[in-house]
Amino acid sequence: MTENLIAFISAVIISFVMTPPARKLAIKVGALDVPKETRKIHKKAMPYFGGLAIYVAIISCMFVYMPHTKTNFHIMVGATIIVLGGVVDDMYGMPAKLKLLLQIAAAIIAIRGGVQIHFITNPLSETGMSYLFNWLSYAITLFWIVGITNTINLIDGLDGLASGVASIAATTLLFTAARLGYDFIVMQCAIIAGASLGFLPFNFNPAKIFMGDTGSLLLGYMLAVTSILGMIKSVAVVALAVPVFALGLPIFDTAFAIIRRYINNKPIMEADKDHLHHKLMKFGLNQRQTVLIMYFISMLLGVVAVIIADTEPFIGLVVASLVVIAVFLFAKKVGLFVRKEQ
Secondary structure: HHHHHHHHHHHHHHHHHHHHHHHHHHHHHOOOEEEOOOOOOOOOOOOOOHHHHHHHHHHHHHHOOOOOOOOHHHHHHHHHHHHHHHHHHHHHHOOHHHHHHHHHHHOOOOOOOOOOOOOEEOOOOOOOOEEEEHHHHHHHHHHHHHHHHHHHHHHHOOOHHHHHHHHHHHHHHHHHHHHHHOOOHHHHEEEEEEHHHHHHHHHHHHOOOHHHHHHHHHHHHHHHHHHHHHHHHHEEEHHHHHHHHHHHHHHHHHHHHHHHHHHOOOOOOOOOOOHHHHHHHHHHHHHHHHHHHHHHHHHHHHHHHHHHHHHOOOHHHHHHHHHHHHHHHHHHHOOOOOOOOO
């Protein structure tokens, strides 16, 4: 536990110290987010590259505190690909298809390193028979990594939202891993949470710097591969629900965006101004209030994840089902399925 705490504090300090230089570099090279689109909340140009500070913190702490295994090496290489693509995108813009190809490449590297969902076990089966995915495990793992990588990116719409939610998600995974005795996952989660928190003081409203795609895609990627490592250790079907709820806010918000765009006959990849944070601000909340509410929602879903991980499989499935129903009713109430009138 002491070593995990040291790794966490180290990640916080490194990320905090590296953020101001990253901001200066972004301004120098012109990596700025100029609010030209109506869906942008900020009113003035903001420097990107906050993700570089997060990247330095994560990679350096992984190298120092974590075993130099094949899996960890592949994760770091994949993270580097994600960050390099993010830097180019933040500076010059990048076609969506090319970004997706880079994400797939990073995911494949992680899979080759052993980050893979191999099987699940039916919690209601008396025999505990496992269902092997075989070649499907590659597709399922690839889908999970790429999907989660993008969910953090999609909620990165308000000051401090993505970094705070990522930190909460990492902390949730940390607690569940600690209760289950998965020490190597605890260390990884501590590093991710620390790197996110170290950046947050500069990103919370009013923000001085954005993490950009460099940071949001990196955090999504790291949370995706870390959650899979937890799935590998805990093969019951209910274990799949733990990372889903730990990452619940970005996952549900992305799912509702897809449903909303499908219902309204809009392209799935088309950006809009109808995410949860937009809806909350429409009710008259300011940025800080909206972000704090979304932190609270993320924490609640995190508590659900911890409960599911620490209870009987059948009870866990019941709890998960009830929460999903409640989430969908809440989404309908606030209008997440309805496109805002122009």
